[in-house]
Amino acid sequence: MNSTIETLLKHRSIRKFLDQPLTKDEIQTIVTSAQAASTSSFIQAYSIIGVKDPEKKRELADAAGGQSYVEENGHFFVFCADLHRHDILGDLHGADLQNTLESTEKFMVALIDASLAAQNATIAAESMGLGICYIGGIRNDLERVSRLLELPDRVIPLFGLAVGHPAQDPDVKPRLPFAEVYHEDRYETDDEMKANLEAYDTSVSKYYEERTGGKRQDTWTEQMAKMLSMKKRMYMKDFVKDKGFNLK
């Protein structure tokens, strides 16, 4: 196993960082690595905002539900789906791009582009011994985040990425069984899926039991059923449309 794959396999989210800001060079390396990711037809439909202003970080932490590590980290990035520059270049060339930019297809492209870039940023950071945590919590209030970062239309903040020197060393969490995630030539049957989920529930339950001295024994399917029973961020459909995405 090479050192890159070792880095990938030992990933776990870090939620407590030392009080040591990233250097300018580290930030540059992380962003340049993000930019090197594949992009659909060279469209490069994303932007990254680094948040340094303490007041803005405090507001982001509040929007994300009060997570301390949104405020306290080495650096905080916000990854955005971005088709605003394509609006601008359409104007520059007198081209009407509205139908395309407002399509669900291009909404998907922008999300995929931003995510590929973010994962490259993650791997770059982790390869340097830094820890990271994705912050989906900023999607609790994207109107507020957009105002805070002065985002124009056709830009949607997707998630934050807290990066820094780790001040904790949590365990790697057991993922779904290989056989549940990977199939060959056709999707699995529902019966195969149920067998895989049962095996996984046993291993997740054991993982929690061992780590909590028997206090916690819930399974993955229970956790998910509970979490997904609650409606969450149902404003999103209107929000993304209002920003000029996912309309057509």
Next chain:
Amino acid sequence: MNSTIETLLKHRSIRKFLDQPLTKDEIQTIVTSAQAASTSSFIQAYSIIGVKDPEKKRELADAAGGQSYVEENGHFFVFCADLHRHDILGDLHGADLQNTLESTEKFMVALIDASLAAQNATIAAESMGLGICYIGGIRNDLERVSRLLELPDRVIPLFGLAVGHPAQDPDVKPRLPFAEVYHEDRYETDDEMKANLEAYDTSVSKYYEERTGGKRQDTWTEQMAKMLSMKKRMYMKDFVKDKGFNLK
């Protein structure tokens, strides 16, 4: 610079592969690396289909617009947004998850999860000396791809990933300027953007000129304006809804 960052920075898509299938071990390492990526609230909302059947690969290549490297490679993966297993686990626990699973928020989560996993797969493959090419072309006809891979509702194929031993050595393509992609504390102004795009157009035009002996001189903004003037995959909005995503 460590070897992982070197791997990230030297990425370019490979569109011609040696006739040498990936080993079972290589496939396992790539998928396990994909699984190690972060996932929103542990939801793991994706699946990966490896396509080995020559007839299915031929059909996929045809659906993707006749790209030979969809058929001829070391292995072909299809990454799917997947909330089907959450439907099944809802049934197992008698929980009604429909509102959540059909939300635009969860559509985004599934796309982001699948993309983070895919980029880990990419980095794992490239760290082993393999080359990759993302295949957005399968989105030309997702109904056909879904039928071919026997995908149930709440599963959407997002893109393919052709992987294999490289039989070509193309150049790295110049990305948008750092200053155009990365901002601190606030988004750039339209004037700043226009200056960045102008600088980028000059470097892209020079890149093409040098590589084509002066035959090609178009700029990035011209390329994009032309490409985005054409409506593309406008069926996507209805398709994803029909599969139970992005409805609410």
